[in-house]
Amino acid sequence: MxxxxxxxxxxxxxxxxxxxxxxxxxxxxxxxxxxxxxxxxxxxxxxxxxxxxxxxxxxxxxxxxxxxxxxxxxxxxxxxxxxxxxxxxxxxxxxxxxxxxxxxxxxxxxxxxxxxxxxxxxxxxxxxxxxxxxxxxxxxxxxxxxxxxxxxxxxxxxxxYDQIASRFQKEHQEGTIYLKGGIETNNAAFNKMIAQLEQVSIRSSAPILLTGPTGAGKSQLAQRVYALRKQRGKLDGRLVAVNCATLRGENAMSALFGHKKGAFTGAAANRPGLLMEANNGLLFLDEVGELGLDEQAMLLRAIEDKRFMPFGSDREVRSDFQLIAGTNRDLSQQSRAGLFREDLLARIDLWTYQLPSLKERIEDLEPNIDFELETFSGKSGYLVKFNKAAREQYLAFCRSPDALWTANFRDLNASITRMGTLADGGRITVAVVEEEICRLRQKWQSAPGTELNPSALIERLLGHDSTKQMDYYEQLNLANLIEVCRSCHSMAEAGRKLFNISRERKKSSNDSHRVKQLLEKHGVRFEDIKATL
The missing domain is CATH 3.40.50.10770 (Hypothetical protein VC1899 like domain (Restriction endonuclease-like))
Known part of the structure; x- marks a missing residue:
């Protein structure tokens, strides 16, 4: 040297x-x-x-x-x-x-x-x-x-020299803000997590595991950890990122660890592999739970010994990389099911950080909206803003039970992008917001696995305070009644579904009246239910 x-x-x-x-x-x-x-x-x-x-x-x-x-x-x-x-x-x-x-x-x-x-x-x-x-x-x-x-x-x-650590508080704060993308977030748990991650990023080269739902920001956070480490002189290699869900069979082994020419049909030339490309840098394996067991075994050795065998080679190679793994799966549950190696999990979860969903960080909604607006404005070349009424209406919807945010911050990014594109003169109006709200409702209603819980259904109609005054038993009954009404064109049709047995024993039945009575007991109207569709 x-x-x-x-x-x-x-x-x-x-x-x-x-x-x-x-x-x-x-x-x-x-x-x-x-x-x-x-x-x-x-x-x-x-x-x-x-x-x-x-x-x-x-x-x-x-x-x-x-x-x-x-x-x-x-x-x-x-x-x-x-x-x-x-x-x-x-x-x-x-x-x-x-x-x-x-x-x-x-x-x-x-x-x-x-x-x-x-x-x-x-x-x-x-x-x-x-x-x-x-x-x-x-x-x-x-x-x-x-x-x-x-x-x-x-x-x-x-x-x-712990006593002089306070001298670097400013740099620590700058690093923390950088990891948050410059967004002044308000969620206490999230801020505490990021503050610790900044310390770990600078002081440790051990693997980091980022967990959380799709769209919570795992990829962006991994990129910022890399940039921060490089800025502080902790590494000088490149960032190599791959979604493990795209790797299957021989392609997975070859993509990660490389291969020698002729190792298999189609291997016309040597391939270094992603681990070698990440030498002296950072390797981000998103959706690491999708890797096969053979790849997991080789990855474990590469993490521990910094050595591995390219596919089709008889000679080991060396790569000194830091690993950040991301997943939206429960790796502990996968390990118990035999789908993820227990020893690999033990090696990569030294520093594990669970990224919360957007709904779990709803107090950070406004600064993230402002961040998305600023980002869109920078890309589009013109300033985009809400007018006052439009912003208030959009915020009210975003915080309501109707807003599911199934894709979390990806949903928010897409929503701001759509409204910014449709904003004449760079002003997002009430009309643009109303159209976007309809689009989001339709998207989330058609998405699989997004059924509302009873409380959320009732809060749409009665509000938060009234819903909290009801027993859960009452909420279940009313939620089922609302769901039937939502699926029917009239109260008569809803009555026929609800009273399909008892109505046959009556000489004459007014199905609409029976449904109306049940709804009025809770202060709900059929017309209001249909309006929430």
Missing amino acids: KTVAISILGTTMDRRGKGEKRWDKWRPTISMCQHDDLLIERLELLFDNHSQSLANQVTEDIARVSPETQVMHHRVNFNDPWDFETVYSNLLDFARGYDFKPDREKYLTHITTGTHVAQICLYLLTEAGYLPGQLLQTAPARRNSNQPGEYQIIDLDLSK
Whole structure:
């Protein structure tokens, strides 16, 4: 691995006179490159606009004593080099913008030069992982020594510095907001989960399991975890995402682990596979419960040993990747049924996060609507907004029992997209909202497995407060009565269904009247029931 040093130019200690006399005194940046047992192959030299000539001189001198060292110049201007906030901010910007490659390069942060404030900031950034690597401290040689100086490499033990963790609260908050897509959410449980996930994303490379219903945002969250880790220098590979439901048979083995040419009919060339493509990066396996047992066994070994055998090969390959798995299934239940390996489940559920549905996070509805509007406006190139009445009507429907949100945030995204497309002049009107509400009702009524529970049915007609005053037994009876009425064109037809036996024993029967009496007992009208269709 290459050794790369990051150092601030010492405007005092590196400036030791002109001509050859400058070699008579110890200069820390030059000395750093003069040790036989420490080869600095690249030096990232930081200085401000006023120090270019000194930086050029130091670069020339390093070329004389260490021709193998490549010196790269970086302009970092401190308006006040003794102001902690300014110095820290500028150095943090440098760290975030630098392309670290920790799998191929070893980094040393030189903390001898610069102001004491700068040295402290470099220490903190290294301790926090923004500057990955170790600290390098240099000093003049001892008296009567012919050495160019002394140096010490300091390996930080992060567990000893819990007291300074508060210094990074701002970065923690920024990371948390980023994982939420910039949406200021209000659901306490969700916010607590995301706050912990931000910590895990930065501090751990262990597998993460994201569970939750379809459309809850598992894929988007996995992408943000990847981006956050890359931003903090925790990985430099790519994000590789695949829906395991699309992988079947030989294709699954080949897609995940690769294959050798000729491994099976149609294998005309070598294929690296998704695990190899994710080397030094992140692999997101959505719907991991759809994988076959053979693929699960190979995946387990790849997670534990970072090694696996491509299909048709007799030689193992290595890939160092982090895994995020997603599923809307109960993997524990699948494991008990023999459909998912118990040992694999134990390996991937170290960090498990259950993403709630939209209905479980209904207090986050408004900020998500605003986010979807902003996203649509950015893509369409024009600003889209609700007028006041339209927004109130849409929010009232979205929070009502009628709004099932079967596809969760995907439903919301599609709804905003439709209304934004139909909004003349970028204004979503009441008419546009009413059309969208009808469309959503029709969609959810025709979807399988979306039958309303008794309380939801009755709340449509009587409201929340009245429904809560009823026994569950009463709710069941009234809900069944409502369902029959909804399926019939008239009260007479409903009566014939409801009283199919007793009406035969009567000489004359007024089926409509009997239905009307039952409904009026609860303050419900047949016309109101039909209006809810």
